[in-house]
Amino acid sequence: MPTRWADNDQYGHVNNVTYYSYFDTAVNGWLMRATGTDITALPALGVVAQTACRFHGSVSFPDRLQVGLRISRLGNSSITYDLAIFRETDAGLELAATGDFVHVYVDAQTRKPVPIPDVIREAATELVTE
Incomplete structure (x- = not known):
């Protein structure tokens, strides 16, 4: 995932609220690829009920990022995703942020x-960890 020029704030790094956008993009992008479905056309929608982010390092434009994704809880009407954002460097990957993201499915x-x-549910089962 690339960072964008507009992601930087006046302090020269990606603004904290943008990390939530990265989480949202990673989860919904994965859902669309994994299901092969337009998730916005389903009779049930996944709405964000809770999200959290912990910062471990700074990123800024033009950094490239990788986002790791797993499911820590697959409930009846909700899914809890755990995410990790890594900054690509010449030496490898640097952890930038970790967080969680809860989708609750509603009519x-x-x-x-x-x-x-x-x-x-079928796609999500593949990412469940214990």
Whole structure:
């Protein structure tokens, strides 16, 4: 994942709120690739109910990033993702941030919690760790 010019703040590094955008992009991009589905067209939507980020190092434009993703909890209507953002360097990867991201699936019309759609659950099972 590339950083963008607009990601930097006045202090010359990627602004903290942008890391949440990286998390969102990584999770939803993976879901779309893993399911082969337009996840926005499903009758149930994954809405973000909780997210957290811990910073370990600084990144700035034009850094390139890699985002690691696993699932630490696969519930009936929610999925907890654990993420790690790494900055690519000549020497390898440097840990920049870790965090978690919780999707709760809700009916697209009523916004009430519903079971995780089968196509999502099937893909998610492959990333579950214990």
